[in-house]
Amino acid sequence: MIGNKRMTAICGAFGTGKTEISVNIALKLAAEQKKRVILVDLDIVNLYFRSRDKRDALAAKGIKVISGAKGFENADLPALAPEILEVFAQKDSLVIFDLGGSDYGGTVLSRFNEYLKNEKINLWLVVNPFRPFNEKNEDTVAMAEHISRRARLPVSGIIANPHLMNQTTDALIEQGLAQINRIQKYPLKFLTVMEDYYKPEMEKEFEIPIMVLSKNMIQPWE
Amino acid sequence: MPKIEIEKNVCKGCGLCVRICPKNVIVISKGLNDKSYHPAEYIGEGCIGCKSCALTCPDSAIEVYK
Amino acid sequence: MSEKVLMKGNEAVAESAIRAGCKLYFGYPITPQSEIPEYMSRKLPQIPGGAYIQAETEVSAINMVYGATSAGARAMTTSSSPGISLMMEGISYIACAEVPCVIVNVMRGGPGLGNISPEQADYFQVVKGGGHGNYRLVVLAPSSVQEMADLTYDAFDIADKYRMPVMLVAEGNLGQMMEPVKFKELKTEFTDKSEWALTGTRNHEPKIITSILLDPETMEKHIHKLYEKYALIEENEVRFEEYLTDDAEIIIIAYGLISRVARSVVDKLRDEGIRAGILRPISLWPFPNEAIKSKIEQAEFFFVCEMSMGQMVEDVRLAVNGAKPVHFFGRCGGVVPTPVEMFDNVKKYL
Amino acid sequence: MEKIFKKPKGLNDKTMHYCPGCGHGIVHKMIAQTLEELDLLERTIFISPVGCAVFAYWYFNTDHIQAAHGRAPAVATGLKRANPELIIVSYQGDGDLASAGTAEIVHAAARGENISVIFINNAVYGMTGGQMAPTTLVGQKTSTSPFGRDPNFAGHPLKVCEMLATTKAPRYIERTSLDSVANLNKTKKAIKKSFDLQARGEGFSLVEILSPCPTNWGMSPPEAMDWIAETLSKEYPLGVFRDERADTEVRNDS
Numbered sequence A: 001m002i003g004n005k006r007m008t009a010i011c012g013a014f015g016t017g018k019t020e021i022s023v024n025i026a027l028k029l030a031a032e033q034k035k036r037v038i039l040v041d042l043d044i045v046n047l048y049f050r051s052r053d054k055r056d057a058l059a060a061k062g063i064k065v066i067s068g069a070k071g072f073e074n075a076d077l078p079a080l081a082p083e084i085l086e087v088f089a090q091k092d093s094l095v096i097f098d099l100g101g102s103d104y105g106g107t108v109l110s111r112f113n114e115y116l117k118n119e120k121i122n123l124w125l126v127v128n129p130f131r132p133f134n135e136k137n138e139d140t141v142a143m144a145e146h147i148s149r150r151a152r153l154p155v156s157g158i159i160a161n162p163h164l165m166n167q168t169t170d171a172l173i174e175q176g177l178a179q180i181n182r183i184q185k186y187p188l189k190f191l192t193v194m195e196d197y198y199k200p201e202m203e204k205e206f207e208i209p210i211m212v213l214s215k216n217m218i219q220p221w222e
Numbered sequence B: 001m002p003k004i005e006i007e008k009n010v011c012k013g014c015g016l017c018v019r020i021c022p023k024n025v026i027v028i029s030k031g032l033n034d035k036s037y038h039p040a041e042y043i044g045e046g047c048i049g050c051k052s053c054a055l056t057c058p059d060s061a062i063e064v065y066k
Numbered sequence C: 001m002s003e004k005v006l007m008k009g010n011e012a013v014a015e016s017a018i019r020a021g022c023k024l025y026f027g028y029p030i031t032p033q034s035e036i037p038e039y040m041s042r043k044l045p046q047i048p049g050g051a052y053i054q055a056e057t058e059v060s061a062i063n064m065v066y067g068a069t070s071a072g073a074r075a076m077t078t079s080s081s082p083g084i085s086l087m088m089e090g091i092s093y094i095a096c097a098e099v100p101c102v103i104v105n106v107m108r109g110g111p112g113l114g115n116i117s118p119e120q121a122d123y124f125q126v127v128k129g130g131g132h133g134n135y136r137l138v139v140l141a142p143s144s145v146q147e148m149a150d151l152t153y154d155a156f157d158i159a160d161k162y163r164m165p166v167m168l169v170a171e172g173n174l175g176q177m178m179e180p181v182k183f184k185e186l187k188t189e190f191t192d193k194s195e196w197a198l199t200g201t202r203n204h205e206p207k208i209i210t211s212i213l214l215d216p217e218t219m220e221k222h223i224h225k226l227y228e229k230y231a232l233i234e235e236n237e238v239r240f241e242e243y244l245t246d247d248a249e250i251i252i253i254a255y256g257l258i259s260r261v262a263r264s265v266v267d268k269l270r271d272e273g274i275r276a277g278i279l280r281p282i283s284l285w286p287f288p289n290e291a292i293k294s295k296i297e298q299a300e301f302f303f304v305c306e307m308s309m310g311q312m313v314e315d316v317r318l319a320v321n322g323a324k325p326v327h328f329f330g331r332c333g334g335v336v337p338t339p340v341e342m343f344d345n346v347k348k349y350l
Numbered sequence D: 001m002e003k004i005f006k007k008p009k010g011l012n013d014k015t016m017h018y019c020p021g022c023g024h025g026i027v028h029k030m031i032a033q034t035l036e037e038l039d040l041l042e043r044t045i046f047i048s049p050v051g052c053a054v055f056a057y058w059y060f061n062t063d064h065i066q067a068a069h070g071r072a073p074a075v076a077t078g079l080k081r082a083n084p085e086l087i088i089v090s091y092q093g094d095g096d097l098a099s100a101g102t103a104e105i106v107h108a109a110a111r112g113e114n115i116s117v118i119f120i121n122n123a124v125y126g127m128t129g130g131q132m133a134p135t136t137l138v139g140q141k142t143s144t145s146p147f148g149r150d151p152n153f154a155g156h157p158l159k160v161c162e163m164l165a166t167t168k169a170p171r172y173i174e175r176t177s178l179d180s181v182a183n184l185n186k187t188k189k190a191i192k193k194s195f196d197l198q199a200r201g202e203g204f205s206l207v208e209i210l211s212p213c214p215t216n217w218g219m220s221p222p223e224a225m226d227w228i229a230e231t232l233s234k235e236y237p238l239g240v241f242r243d244e245r246a247d248t249e250v251r252n253d254s
Helices: A018-032 A051-060 A082-089 A105-110 A137-151 A170-181 A202-206 B016-020 B052-056 C009-019 C035-046 C058-070 C081-097 C123-127 C145-162 C172-176 C216-236 C258-271 C289-293 C312-320 C339-347 D023-037 D052-058 D072-082 D094-100 D102-111 D160-164 D181-199 D221-235
Strands: A007-012 A036-042 A063-066 A093-099 A121-127 A157-160 A188-194 A210-213 B003-006 B026-028 B040-042 B062-065 C005-008 C024-027 C051-054 C075-079 C101-109 C115-118 C138-140 C165-171 C178-181 C240-243 C250-253 C276-281 C283-285 C301-306 C326-330 D003-005 D044-048 D063-066 D087-093 D116-121 D172-177 D205-210 D239-243
Touching (some): A007 A018, A018 A093, A036 A105, A051 A063, A105 A137, A121 A137, A170 A188, A170 A202, A188 A202, B003 B040, B016 B026, B016 B052, B016 D221, B052 B062, C009 C035, C009 C145, C009 C165, C009 C172, C024 D072, C035 C051, C051 D072, C058 C075, C058 C081, C058 C101, C058 D063, C058 D072, C081 C101, C081 C123, C101 C145, C115 C172, C138 C145, C145 C172, C165 C172, C250 C258, C289 C312, D023 D052, D023 D087, D044 D072, D052 D063, D072 D087, D072 D102, D087 D094, D087 D181, D094 D102, D102 D160, D116 D181, D160 D172, D172 D221
Parallel strands (some): A007 A121, A121 A157, A157 A188, C024 C051, C101 C165, C250 C276, C301 C326, D172 D205
Antiparallel strands (some): B003 B062, B026 B040, C005 C178, C138 C283, C240 C276, D172 D239
16 A cells, blocks of 8 residues: 555645544554554644544554654644654654645654655645535645645655545545546545445446545544 | 914913914913813914914914915 | 535634625634634635734734724634633624624633633623623524534624624534535625715715713613614524424433534433433524423423533523423533433433 | 915814813824825724723714724724725824733734824823823823832833834834924824825834823923923934835745
């Protein structure tokens, strides 16, 4: 899935599903049990629904989560934990960076440019065309270019995540995917579909690899 | 001959026009107006129409003719 | 594209306000509502006559709204609890000066700086006053992202109709959560404001917008005039929703996001053969007193659940007036009650 | 014989409530004259502050809004952004502008809002009974500095023009006074320049006017004018603090 890259950074507009996808990639890599998996939450923009909320659950599955300074997880205090630097030292680990939303997610990554320029890294943009600022492909491409400049890394691919949560349908996935397919500038890596809406025939029908997402971020009434 | 007209019952008798007049041709009246102030009064001659009194008057009580 | 989009509650507020004709936004960032100013700062500069101004404080933001709406424009500000406290001065002035405006409070934990987790503990502040003097706010409480959009749109119309501030209150997680939402059309026709809005004196005598009335009798008369308007609102603008209340013996009363937890509790109670239902106030002021009173006879008891130490429960007790027991269960500090603990708490009284 | 000075059209015939010799009346008249001269009366919204000028709307033939203490620049921002055709006169005293509303005035200036601020500095709180203001001089006795303002406890006077001139956006900032014919003429000219700049869309301007408060200073009106000349304008030097158009080029980072 991640090719021969040791690191993968997930970026995109707010609420396109970056965290859900980051957690799912980490879970899949951990399940392969080849290497130690570290999930780094670099979302300093949005403080609700971040992957650090699931730190304990992920730890049980062998994923180390590095997020804001310990003890300040609920604080309106977007500090970076000093232990982030260890991911660059531990060369035998696989690393997933969950970046913050919008153009600014790339900025935090740029902070580690001196380390990243010696690493092999994917920078993948999650796109849900049913979200604001992803509704038009030209806006999506402009955002990708902006993130790339901010991160000082090229965007290496797109993850299509077309959905409307519990109102997702096959037709809607198809419609969203068709739109994302029209983006010429970046290669489409795979489609993500939430497990409730996944059907095995989709892979063939849509002619694209699919990552089935398990739902990790749930509401109290669900 | 330039002259000024002071609206007697609008004047509060603050004396700023008296202070500023370069020709000293304005005085505070001994009499009272409707509001029980001693209003300012033009002595009737010597005005050069410089408008200083009208400029300083806080109550816009002075009109100047030339 | 699809007629629906996937939006956070905060984004839905922003987009819906724009569709309601709001071209001017004044605000100050505070978690958990910063998506609103972020959205506005992207969208409004692209609209002719539109402007996003990041105010120096929430105090300034509400006063900028006062200025903008006095000129006849649709304008809004949004904040979260501590920021809303700062706006209280301006809200009181606007209420007295009879100028329409829309304020959104995406509530967080308090008192004090508290935390950024969701709470409903600003009920007293926004429903019972908050600012000084005799005034009321229309307060609307959505429970879904769709309602965040719909009530924002309606809030502008209510504000214009009665020339007063209207506040939308949402819990922090409602602002942050995503759901599909469908928006209304862009509004193009508005209430005529030429009677009072400040537009210069070209075609009319000088107009004045003020909240200072020195003479006690004049001030009293003005307050009576405000309260005549408020009486009209109590008659016409009460909003609530019922779920399975027709035969319910247990009436659960909850507003906002927590009403959705209550809904799953009612389903579970029904599964056990217990006749429970929900009455969800949508307008917190005017409060659905009559709707609650109409349930007194059939009710064994009322059960109020809030994300606070119990604030709306006082209004429920006033409505029920001792006729039946009113029980309360609340979590605060940003803790969201779970269906299980709410269920267990209802069962305590069976 | 021609009438060469008459009451301006912008003022109505009501007698102002101000004390005899108060500077507010002088400045009100200049504002009205200037709006008439520039033909801006019909487009003007006058914002009255909290302070002695809270009832300024009783006297002007313009539209009017009354703002909470210190908030006039925020209200002005809202009005102007809603309707850029309007001419906004934001009128504030020193308690209002330099104490309760320091955030509002600093940021309206820093944003370069296209409004005119007329700032009346009389070094004292007039309306509430002559208490110490942020602009009260060291040693000046007021009802809350009965032994004179002590800089060890109450600090030094706040200088608004100097402070605002450190920001880049303001188009024009000048301090004038009402104590002499020359200074009255300069004040009138400054007000006119401010309104004219606003009408041309050039940005934020502020005219600070040293103005007498005979009642709270305990002086006759002429003595009060002399005190401005001899004492107050020594602490607050008159002059132009800014008169240039700010750099407005937008430079985006990547």
